Amino acid sequence: MMAQFSQFRLKGLVFLAIVVFALPLFISNPFHYSLATQIALIAGAVVGLNLLVGFAGQISLGHAGFFGIGAYFSGIMTSNYGWSAIPALIVGAVGVAVIAWVVGRPILRLKGHYLSMATLAVGFIIAIILNNERELTGGPDGMPVPSFDVFGWELSVFGQYSLFGMEISGDLAWYLFAGVVLLAAVWLAQNLIDSPIGRALRSVHGSEVAASVVGVNTAKYKSLVFVISAVYASVMGALYGHFQGFITPSVASFDFSILLITMVVLGGMGSTIGVIIGAVVLELLPQLLADFQEMEMVLFGLILMLTMIFMPKGLLPTAANFLAKRRAKSAGGDA
Amino acid sequence: MFSEFLQYLFTGITIGATYALIALGFTLIYNASHVINFAQGEFLMIGGMATVSLTAMGVPMLLAIVLAVVLAGVLGVALQRLAIAPAKNADVVTLIIITIGASIFIRGLAQLVWGKEYHVMPNFSGDEPIQIFGAVLNSQSLWVLGVGSVLVAVLVYFFTRTLTGKAILATSMNKDAARLVGIRTQVVLMLAFMVSALLGSVAGIVVAPITFTSYDIGIILGLKGFVAAAIGGLGSGMGAVVGGLALGVVEAMAAGYLSSDYKDAVAFSMILLVLFFMPRGLFGAKVVERV
Numbered sequence: 001m002m003a004q005f006s007q008f009r010l011k012g013l014v015f016l017a018i019v020v021f022a023l024p025l026f027i028s029n030p031f032h033y034s035l036a037t038q039i040a041l042i043a044g045a046v047v048g049l050n051l052l053v054g055f056a057g058q059i060s061l062g063h064a065g066f067f068g069i070g071a072y073f074s075g076i077m078t079s080n081y082g083w084s085a086i087p088a089l090i091v092g093a094v095g096v097a098v099i100a101w102v103v104g105r106p107i108l109r110l111k112g113h114y115l116s117m118a119t120l121a122v123g124f125i126i127a128i129i130l131n132n133e134r135e136l137t138g139g140p141d142g143m144p145v146p147s148f149d150v151f152g153w154e155l156s157v158f159g160q161y162s163l164f165g166m167e168i169s170g171d172l173a174w175y176l177f178a179g180v181v182l183l184a185a186v187w188l189a190q191n192l193i194d195s196p197i198g199r200a201l202r203s204v205h206g207s208e209v210a211a212s213v214v215g216v217n218t219a220k221y222k223s224l225v226f227v228i229s230a231v232y233a234s235v236m237g238a239l240y241g242h243f244q245g246f247i248t249p250s251v252a253s254f255d256f257s258i259l260l261i262t263m264v265v266l267g268g269m270g271s272t273i274g275v276i277i278g279a280v281v282l283e284l285l286p287q288l289l290a291d292f293q294e295m296e297m298v299l300f301g302l303i304l305m306l307t308m309i310f311m312p313k314g315l316l317p318t319a320a321n322f323l324a325k326r327r328a329k330s331a332g333g334d335a
Numbered sequence: 336m337f338s339e340f341l342q343y344l345f346t347g348i349t350i351g352a353t354y355a356l357i358a359l360g361f362t363l364i365y366n367a368s369h370v371i372n373f374a375q376g377e378f379l380m381i382g383g384m385a386t387v388s389l390t391a392m393g394v395p396m397l398l399a400i401v402l403a404v405v406l407a408g409v410l411g412v413a414l415q416r417l418a419i420a421p422a423k424n425a426d427v428v429t430l431i432i433i434t435i436g437a438s439i440f441i442r443g444l445a446q447l448v449w450g451k452e453y454h455v456m457p458n459f460s461g462d463e464p465i466q467i468f469g470a471v472l473n474s475q476s477l478w479v480l481g482v483g484s485v486l487v488a489v490l491v492y493f494f495t496r497t498l499t500g501k502a503i504l505a506t507s508m509n510k511d512a513a514r515l516v517g518i519r520t521q522v523v524l525m526l527a528f529m530v531s532a533l534l535g536s537v538a539g540i541v542v543a544p545i546t547f548t549s550y551d552i553g554i555i556l557g558l559k560g561f562v563a564a565a566i567g568g569l570g571s572g573m574g575a576v577v578g579g580l581a582l583g584v585v586e587a588m589a590a591g592y593l594s595s596d597y598k599d600a601v602a603f604s605m606i607l608l609v610l611f612f613m614p615r616g617l618f619g620a621k622v623v624e625r626v
Contacts, residue, residue, distance in 0.1 A: 003561070012510065017432055025599060038504065052430065052510050059428050059431075060425070062430075065561055105605075106610075106611045107607075107610070109614055110610055111567055112427055112445070113365075113427070114565060114569070114610055114614060114615070114616075116371070116431065117561065117565040117606060117610070118430075118606070118607060118610050120561075120603075121562070121603035121604070121606045121607050122603075122607070124599065124600070124603045125600050125603050125604060128596075128597065128599055128600040128603075129600070131596075132596045132597065148341070232408065235624050240370060254558070261400070261432070262432050262435070264428075265428055265429055265432050266432070269426070280447075294446070295443075295447070296443070297439060297440075297442060297443030297446060298440055298443035298444055299442030299443075299444070300439055300443070301436050301437065301438070301439030301441070301443055303431065303436075304433075304435070304436030304440075305418055305433055305437055305440060306385075306435045306437035308422065308425070308432050308436060309418060309421050309422045309425075309433060310424065311423075312422055312425040312429045333511050
C-alpha cells in the first residue's frame with residue numbers, strides 16, 4: 001500500500017517534469033514564456049499552501065502577506081542595500097519563518113472561521129504596511145526590483161544564455177529556472193508528506209483530538225507546517241519579484257490570498273499535482289475571459305461557483321474519481 | 336479637545352452601527368447554516384446602488400428603497416437555493432470559496448448594470464449638520480443609528496416572540512432535533528439568508544449618503560462586518576452589535592489620533608488581540624466539542 005502510494009507520487013513528479021520540459025517545444029512567444037514562468041512561481045507557493053490546507057486541514061486567507069514580504073524584502077535589499085539576490089531571498093525566508101512562528105502559535109489554537117479571520121487579519125496588516133511605508137516600498141505605486149543574480153551571474157529576461165551548447169533567450173532561461181524551482185518545491189513537499197511529519201499532519205486533519213490522544217503534539221506540527229508553507233510563499237514571492245522586475249502591494253493583497261487558496265481548493269485539496277492544475281487554470285482563465293471584457297468578472301465568478309458546487313473535491317480528484325469509476329464499470333462489464 | 340473626541344466618537348458610532356448590521360447578517364447565516372457568507376457585503380452594495388439608480392430613473396425615494404430591499408432579499412434566497420443548498424456536503428473552505436465566487440459574480444453583474452463610477456445619494460433629511468458641544472453631527476448619522484436600533488429591536492422581537500424566529504433559533508441549535516419537531520429546516524435556511532440580505536441592504540441604503548456607493552463597496556464593508564462578528568463572537572447577536580460598535584469607535588479614534596493610513600491596520604490588530612486572549616470572541620458560545 002505504502003509502496004504503491006509513493007510510486008503514485010513519483011509518477012506525478014515525472015509527469016510534471018515531462019510537462020515542464022516539453023512545454024518550450026510548443027510555445028515560443030515571449031508573452032507565453034512570461035505567463036508560464038509566472039504560473040510556475042505561483043504554483044510553487046500554492047504547493048506550499050496545500051501542505052497547510054490540504055494536509056493539515058487548516059485555513060489561511062492571508063498567505064499573500066508572506067509572498068509579499070518575500071518579494072519586498074528581496075527587492076528592497078537588492079536595490080537599496082546592494083545585497084545579492086540569494087542571501088536576500090534566504091534572509092527574507094528566515095524572517096518570514098520567524099514571523100509565521102510567532103503569529104502562528106497563538107493563531108493556530110483557533111479553529112475554522114476564527115482561524116480564517118486571524119490569518120486574513122495578518123495578511124491585511126502586512127498589505128497595509130507595504131502600502132503605507134512609502135519611503136521603503138514606494139507605496140501603492142510599487143518599486144522596481146533588480147534582476148536575479150547568483151554569484152555575479154545575472155538571470156534577466158532580456159539576456160542571452162547558452163545551455164549545453166544551445167543559445168537560449170532570457171525568457172526561456174527564466175522559464176526553465178522557474179520550472180526547476182517548481183519541481184524542487186514539489187519534490188520537497190512530497191518528501192515531507194511521506195515523512196513522519198506528514199503522517200502526523202494528516203492525523204491532525206483527520207481528527208485533532210484523536211491525534212493528540214495517540215501522542216501527536218498537534219500544536220507543534222500545526223505551527224511547523226504553517227511556517228513551512230509561509231517559507232514556500234516567501235521564496236516564491238522573492239523569485240516572482242526578481243522575475244517581474246517590478247512589484248506593487250497587490251502581491252500581498254487580500255485578493256491574491258483568496259486567489260492562492262482558491263487554486264488549492266479548485267485544483268483539489270491534498271493533491272500536489274491537483275493544486276498545480278488549479279494554479280494553471282486560475283491564471284489562464286482571466287487570459288481567456290479577457291476577450292469578453294465587461295463580462296469577465298461575471299463569468300469568472302460563475303465558473304468559480306459552479307466548479308465548486310459540482311466538484312467540491314476539486315478538479316483533479318473529481319476527474320480521477322470519474323476515471324476510476326469508468327474503469328471499474330468496464331472491468332465489471334468484461335467479467 | 337473634548338469636541339474633537341466627541342467628533343471621532345460620532346463618526347465611530349455611525350460607521351460602527353453599519354458594521355453591527357453587517358455583523359448581524361453574518362451571525363444570522365452562521366447560526367442557521369455554519370456558513371460564513373463572504374457575499375454579505377454585496378447585499379449592502381445592491382441596496383445602495385439599486386436605490387440610487389431607481390431614484391435617478393424618477394422612482395420616488397421610498398418606493399426605490401422598498402424595491403432595492405426586495406431585490407436584495409430575492410438575491411439572498413437565490414444565493415441559498417442555487418449556491419449553498421446544492422453544496423451541502425462541502426468542506427468549510429469550499430463553502431467559503433463558493434460564497435466568494437458568488438460575491439465576484441454579483442459584483443460583476445453590478446458593474447455591468449451600473450458601471451464603475453461612484454454614485455452619490457442625497458441625505459434623507461437635508462444637508463444641515465447638527466452642532467453638539469462643538470462637534471458636528473451629520474443628520475444622516477441619526478438615520479443610521481435610528482434605523483439600526485429599530486432593526487435590532489425588530490430582530491430581538493422576531494427571535495424571542497415569533498414562532499418563525501424561534502424556529503430559526505431551534506435550527507441553529509440542533510438541526511436534526513428541529514426537523515424532528517416538525518420545523519422545515521430548508522425553509523428556515525432560506526429565511527435566514529433572506530433576513531440577512533434584507534438587513535444588509537437596509538444598512539447599505541442608510542449609510543450610502545455618508546460613504547457614497549459603487550459596485551465594489553461591498554468587499555471592504557463585508558470584511559469589516561466579518562471582523563465585527565468575530566470580535567463579538569460568531570453566532571452571538573449581542574456580540575455582533577457590541578463588536579460592530581467597538582470596531583467603528585476604535586477605527587475612528589485610530590484614524591483621528593494616530594494615522595488615517597493605519598486605521599484599517601488597527602481594526603485588524605484589534606481582532607488579532609481579541610482572538611489571542613479570547614479565542615471565541617467576546618460573547619462567543621463555549622462549545623464543548625464531541626468527538
